Amino acid sequence: MLQVQENVDIKDYCTLHIGGKFRYFATIKNKEEINEAIEIAQKNNTKLFMLGGGSNIVFTDKVLDVLALKMEISGFDIIENTDEYVIVKVGAGENWDTFVSRTVVSNLSGVEALSSIPGTVGATPVQNVGAYGQEVKDTIVSIEVFDIENNNTLNLTNLECKFAYRDSIFKNEGKNKYIILTVTFKLLKKIPEIPHYIDVKKYFIQNNINTPSLLEIRNAIIHIRGVKLPDPKVIFNVGSFFKNPIVDSSLAKKLKNNNTDLTVYPIDEEHTKVPAGWLIEKAGLKGKNFGPLSVYNKNALVLVNNGNATYEDVISVRDQIIKIVKDKFGITLEQEPEIIK
Numbered sequence: 144m145l146q147v148q149e150n151v152d153i154k155d156y157c158t159l160h161i162g163g164k165f166r167y168f169a170t171i172k173n174k175e176e177i178n179e180a181i182e183i184a185q186k187n188n189t190k191l192f193m194l195g196g197g198s199n200i201v202f203t204d205k206v207l208d209v210l211a212l213k214m215e216i217s218g219f220d221i222i223e224n225t226d227e228y229v230i231v232k233v234g235a236g237e238n239w240d241t242f243v244s245r246t247v248v249s250n251l252s253g254v255e256a257l258s259s260i261p262g263t264v265g266a267t268p269v270q271n272v273g274a275y276g277q278e279v280k281d282t283i284v285s286i287e288v289f290d291i292e293n294n295n296t297l298n299l300t301n302l303e304c305k306f307a308y309r310d311s312i313f314k315n316e317g318k319n320k321y322i323i324l325t326v327t328f329k330l331l332k333k334i335p336e337i338p339h340y341i342d343v344k345k346y347f348i349q350n351n352i353n354t355p356s357l358l359e360i361r362n363a364i365i366h367i368r369g370v371k372l373p374d375p376k377v378i379f380n381v382g383s384f385f386k387n388p389i390v391d392s393s394l395a396k397k398l399k400n401n402n403t404d405l406t407v408y409p410i411d412e413e414h415t416k417v418p419a420g421w422l423i424e425k426a427g428l429k430g431k432n433f434g435p436l437s438v439y440n441k442n443a444l445v446l447v448n449n450g451n452a453t454y455e456d457v458i459s460v461r462d463q464i465i466k467i468v469k470d471k472f473g474i475t476l477e478q479e480p481e482i483i484k
């Protein structure tokens with residue numbers, strides 16, 4: 144029988160370490176428990192809320208009237224193994240980085256640049272996680288979901304997931320409708336591509352590595368991230384707090400012409416991605432202490448809870464940063480983590 148706890152501290156389940164209480168809380172280890180959870184939620188007139196590692200959510204300080212389900216469905220099943228690729232189905236509750244490590248050790252490429260991203264496998268499609276030129280959508284074949292509205296299990300194809308930059312169906316019409324149960328990936332048995340990022344290239348030059356193996360690419364990413372990103376177990380944070388804004392290419396060109404240190408990423412002729420971290424840093428905010436929160440001194444994209452920050456503090460600091468950047472560059476930043484209030 145599903146064990147449901149009451150009035151559970153949210154702080155203990157999110158990496159920003161802010162939040163009130165979940166009215167109800169349970170861990171989910173298989174599909175059957177989801178049916179039980181739905182019944183319990185209905186009986187108590189409350190909604191379900193899916194939780195992975197809590198590394199991409201900012202919670203309110205109030206009591207959240209939900210049944211929070213911490214996803215712990217495990218599994219790693221090889222569905223197909225050919226000379227060129229392997230198809231593997233992975234439980235949504237598996238730790239993402241443990242999965243990445245397993246693929247790298249097995250010489251399978253496709254997710255190595257996504258090394259050391261915190262959280263669960265099942266949450267990665269939600270915002271289509273990305274880093275160092277890789278996005279999880281590029282290896283996802285399909286996703287098995289439980290449809291809460293229709294009480295059935297179905298498989299969504301990659302196309303049906305409507306992936307985009309830090310976006311998917313799970314953030315839009317599929318929100319509060321689909322529980323992700325397993326994710327099926329296609330990983331390749333080919334020589335890996337070196338991520339086209341200056342930090343990665345520098346790392347290989349410094350370490351005298353000409354043709355890096357998958358493991359060397361993973362190690363490079365872990366090393367580079369370790370310098371730039373605080374460990375959320377020690378310094379409370381949710382990674383990048385803002386998305387990289389996509390702006391008119393004419394504005395990006397103007398910015399680039401005035402700033403030789405700026406690297407921009409063209410999306411198409413009209414749109415260009417500008418690094419939010421660069422904008423925040425150039426607005427003089429890197430390392431700035433706002434009292435309960437700070438902009439991380441090694442990476443302006445990260446907001447750090449200095450210990451006792453509240454939800455209101457986060458919103459206030461977020462809005463101050465957005466205003467300062469807007470006033471300086473005319474670009475409106477958008478936050479990346481989800482707000483649950």
Ligand SMILES: Cc1cc2nc3c(=O)[nH]c(=O)nc-3n(C[C@H](O)[C@H](O)[C@H](O)COP(=O)(O)OP(=O)(O)OC[C@H]3O[C@@H](n4cnc5c(N)ncnc54)[C@H](O)[C@@H]3O)c2cc1C
Nearest residue numbers: 193195196197198199262263265266272273274323381382
């Ligand atoms: C230090 C640090 C570095 C990070 N680096 C990156 C990075 O490089 N790139 C990047 O993209 N992100 C990054 N993140 C953000 C975050 O780690 C990812 O978004 C991650 O995939 C979130 O996983 P989680 O299990 O913690 O999800 P949670 O934060 O628990 O949940 C995120 C969302 O997914 C939903 N959800 C979770 N599980 C399920 C499920 N099974 N079914 C349906 N919905 C579900 C939740 O309801 C919520 O809406 C970073 C975060 C930190 C703290």
